[in-house]
Amino acid sequence: MSSEPGPGTARGTRSEPLLDVRNLCVRFPGPREGRHRSWVHAVEDVSFAVERGRTLGLVGESGSGKSTIGNALTRLVKPTSGTVHLDGQDVLAARGAAARELRRRIAMVFQDPYASLDPRRTAGATVREPMDVHRMHSGRAGRNRRVAELLDLVGLVPRTAARYPHELSGGQRQRVSIARALAAEPDLIVLDESTASLDVSVQAQIMNLLRELQGELGLTYLFVSHDLAAVEHMSHRVVVMYLGRLMETGPTDHLYARPAHPYTQALMSAVPDTDPATEKDRERILLGGDPPSPLDPPSGCVFRTRCPMAADECAEPVPQTTVSDNHVAWCVRTGDSLSPERLRRFVH
Numbered sequence: 001m002s003s004e005p006g007p008g009t010a011r012g013t014r015s016e017p018l019l020d021v022r023n024l025c026v027r028f029p030g031p032r033e034g035r036h037r038s039w040v041h042a043v044e045d046v047s048f049a050v051e052r053g054r055t056l057g058l059v060g061e062s063g064s065g066k067s068t069i070g071n072a073l074t075r076l077v078k079p080t081s082g083t084v085h086l087d088g089q090d091v092l093a094a095r096g097a098a099a100r101e102l103r104r105r106i107a108m109v110f111q112d113p114y115a116s117l118d119p120r121r122t123a124g125a126t127v128r129e130p131m132d133v134h135r136m137h138s139g140r141a142g143r144n145r146r147v148a149e150l151l152d153l154v155g156l157v158p159r160t161a162a163r164y165p166h167e168l169s170g171g172q173r174q175r176v177s178i179a180r181a182l183a184a185e186p187d188l189i190v191l192d193e194s195t196a197s198l199d200v201s202v203q204a205q206i207m208n209l210l211r212e213l214q215g216e217l218g219l220t221y222l223f224v225s226h227d228l229a230a231v232e233h234m235s236h237r238v239v240v241m242y243l244g245r246l247m248e249t250g251p252t253d254h255l256y257a258r259p260a261h262p263y264t265q266a267l268m269s270a271v272p273d274t275d276p277a278t279e280k281d282r283e284r285i286l287l288g289g290d291p292p293s294p295l296d297p298p299s300g301c302v303f304r305t306r307c308p309m310a311a312d313e314c315a316e317p318v319p320q321t322t323v324s325d326n327h328v329a330w331c332v333r334t335g336d337s338l339s340p341e342r343l344r345r346f347v348h
């Protein structure tokens with residue numbers, strides 16, 4: 001396994017993670033049945049870390065809890081429990097000026113730039129807004145100069161500043177969203193399905209732009225996507241989610257070459273092989289049924305009701321997820337693929 005997957009720069013000395021998420025749980029109130037309130041288990045016991053200048057890919061099917069994690073980091077939703085630290089600072093506990101500063105340091109780019117851009121604002125005003133809010137650069141003239149620089153950085157010509165969203169293409173709109181995210185000079189950008197609504201060729205251009213920006217500016221990304229190929233292209237490490245739980249994590253090249261969790265194996269087996277010679281020999285793992293309701297997830301491993309390898313032991317409680325540099329799968333059935341650290345937990 002190579003230690004240096006494609007994207008970004010950030011070579012050199014190992015450092016403390018920029019983002020450290022521990023045992024994050026997010027539950028939303030569900031329907032009431034009499035006096036009993038049910039809960040949507042959107043995110044349960046998720047832990048991971050992202051090093052500065054790196055990209056962590058968060059992958060899983062619709063409803064697996066990916067967006068909720070991104071929203072918890074940016075405090076758009078309130079976690080039920082767990083901790084989030086950015087550069088050692090407690091993101092969830094911060095108040096007042098500290099909270100504002102953390103809001104500046106974590107930016108978000110959403111899937112549909114048409115929905116997330118204000119139709120009545122020019123691209124220039126949109127990009128300038130975070131600088132106005134955080135009182136960055138000296139005066140309006142200084143901010144407008146910075147708008148021109150940011151538009152140039154994302155590959156847009158200066159006259160784009162005067163354009164409204166409806167006058168721009170999908171790719172141009174997403175470039176404006178990226179320039180707006182960069183305006184506050186964030187450390188971390190949460191990219192939530194940021195390329196999903198674009199044509200394939202435009203998608204590739206935006207992903208390449210994001211990688212170039214990461215190299216130039218040392219940015220750290222959380223790349224949220226259901227698209228396995230996009231996640232592989234963008235990420236240094238990957239977290240695989242199912243029904244709010246972390247199933248597997250590892251360095252991208254290792255995880256894609258040797259998926260250890262039966263769920264990851266099934267996900268990957270569904271991706272068409274681009275090489276017709278090997279495509280016909282590929283074994284597809286077809287999963288029966290639908291994902292269970294997050295209102296009433298199965299005990300033990302939540303994947304066991306659809307898992308081709310499930311056994312009685314899978315109904316036992318799964319150990320807590322831990323932050324690890326290794327390739328780890330939270331599966332009792334694929335123990336030989338687990339890290340030594342994880343195996344030790346099972347032995348005790």
Ligand SMILES: Nc1ncnc2c1ncn2[C@@H]1O[C@H](COP(=O)(O)OP(=O)(O)OP(=O)(O)O)[C@@H](O)[C@H]1O
Pocket residue numbers: 028029040041042060061062063064065066067068069226294
């Ligand atoms: N505000 C909310 N109230 C109740 N349930 C919610 C809320 N937001 C999300 N959920 C539920 O939490 C679960 C996780 O949703 P989430 O949007 O995080 O998944 P996702 O993996 O990002 O899926 P998608 O790709 O479709 O956005 C889903 O079952 C969803 O219906």
